[in-house]
Amino acid sequence: MAPIEDPLLLLRHSIASSGKITPTTSADSSDEVPLSKATHLVFSSPDRVAVPIDAPTRFTSTEGKAIDVRSIYFAWLNRDLTIPEYNAIAIKLNDEMAGSAAVHMFAFVERLVLFTFLEGAQEESEFIKPLPGGQDTTAGVSVSARVAGATSKAAPSSSGRAGRGTLDPRLAQIYNGERRMGDRNTVLRGIKATDFSHVRKLAAPFMTRKPGGGPSTAPGVGSTTALALNQKPARRPDPIILLSPSASALLRMSNAKSFLEGGRYAPPDASAPASMLHISRLIKDIDPSRPMRFILVEGPEQFKPEYWNRVVAVFTTGQAWQFKNYRWSNPAELFKHVLGVYLGWRGDEPPESVRVYGHRVMACSVEKWRDPGQPGAETSRWRDREVVEGIWKGIEANMRSKGWRKDAAPTSI
Incomplete structure (x- = not known):
């Protein structure tokens, strides 16, 4: 054998x-x-x-x-x-x-x-x-x-x-x-x-x-307090909000800061060609200790590929040409990854191109703008803050679902 x-x-x-x-x-x-x-x-x-x-x-x-x-x-x-x-x-x-x-x-x-x-x-x-x-x-x-x-x-x-x-x-x-x-x-x-x-x-x-953010001590290893004093805190990437570049959009670079940060709507000013804005907002469910800084831009021309993982909202008027240079040029695919926001006048119906997107685009409306010199014009703006809080609530829910943390952005959306 x-x-x-x-x-x-x-x-x-x-x-x-x-x-x-x-x-x-x-x-x-x-x-x-x-x-x-x-x-x-x-x-x-x-x-x-x-x-x-x-x-x-x-x-x-x-x-x-x-x-x-x-x-x-x-x-x-x-x-x-x-x-x-x-x-x-x-x-x-x-x-x-x-x-x-x-x-x-x-x-x-x-x-x-x-x-x-x-x-x-x-x-x-x-x-x-x-x-x-x-x-x-x-x-x-x-x-x-x-x-x-x-x-x-x-x-x-x-x-x-x-x-x-x-x-x-x-x-x-x-x-x-x-x-x-x-x-x-x-x-x-x-x-x-x-x-x-x-x-x-x-x-x-x-x-x-x-x-809590502090260093932990492994069993059998001494305290790391001295090490923590020499370490710099992790820098959190700034989330990005894309505005519509359309001239008919109610929210542009000139009035976005006063609306999203101050809670008061004013018509856009065409003579203020800002290319980028920074606004601050405390997102309690993600980081209750410090406000988050948001970057506002009207187009992704200067984007690196990894920047798309930081986009948390896209304001749109429903015009398809807005998405031509986006990572997802198809609006239906885009709004599977990013929250859409439409801002219109109270009492006006959103355009059909926005309604077909369904729940993936948040439709919001503000009181129609009236000349401040008219009687009662200022009192009609008290609803603006309510609309702003609703928009931020949607952005915060979207950020949580995509994996935003107090010290890091999601690696993919």
Whole structure:
């Protein structure tokens, strides 16, 4: 009866000897199939050996779970990919297997140890269990001998005469006395993986903060009060409000500050061509301790791509040309991401182009403007503040839903 081969050593030997490894649908088959449909891995060198593809190996994950043959072979096939790229194709393979099996998504350290072992540059690791010492390890010995034999046979030809006759015994003795160069894995890490878990405890005071904003103290670590005195508070990005550049808009750059900050409407002044305004507003549910500064602009011409994540409201008159240079030029798509606000006269119906947007656009109305010299003109403006508070209430609810915090803006909206 042939000895049972260890899958890890089989794979390591096949890599060293450039042997063929074939995924098949049975132990007796030699037809290669996709990895998602394979049931066995067939090793052709030095003797034909078939290993069940779901068989566990001696390689364990950081959680102590034995990794199966399919996961290790799949990781080796995609060893040149980055972690995100590898995870993406691993998810695709798992979808193809439709729950019947799943490949393990290796962490960075696990991949490094696995590839170093399979390349022959490492013998021991905390992730690789040793072969059982109490039983006959003929399988492990046989494969180890084959690996050593393949290496010793390859060494004279690669280092000496490249297959042209036998190597001079004296030259072979010199080569055997040379110091062998290691690869980047053995140079940087040695023969065993270094455990850096203790660094997490040292980094905890620097990375963790209490809900109140102050630094937290990790167990076993001294107070970080002195460290907090030297740290600058995190700068919060300013939210952005886009106004309509239309000449028919009731709210323009010239009167937006007095309306949104002062609570009183006045008609826009065409002779005040401001390109940007700053207004302040205390948003209690996000930061009750300090007012937030809002940036008001009429167009996104100077926007960087990340600025769109800070847009909290768009004032519109319903004219589609306003959105031509927006990130979302389709109004229906735009108002899925950003709150829309229409400001019109009390008693007038919003235009049809605004009504079709539905609840995604807040329709507000103010009292029609009357000459302050007319009797009762000022008393009609008491409703302005009520309208302003309603607009801010909508903006605040939208900001909370998008993930605004007291020290950070959302990464996407």
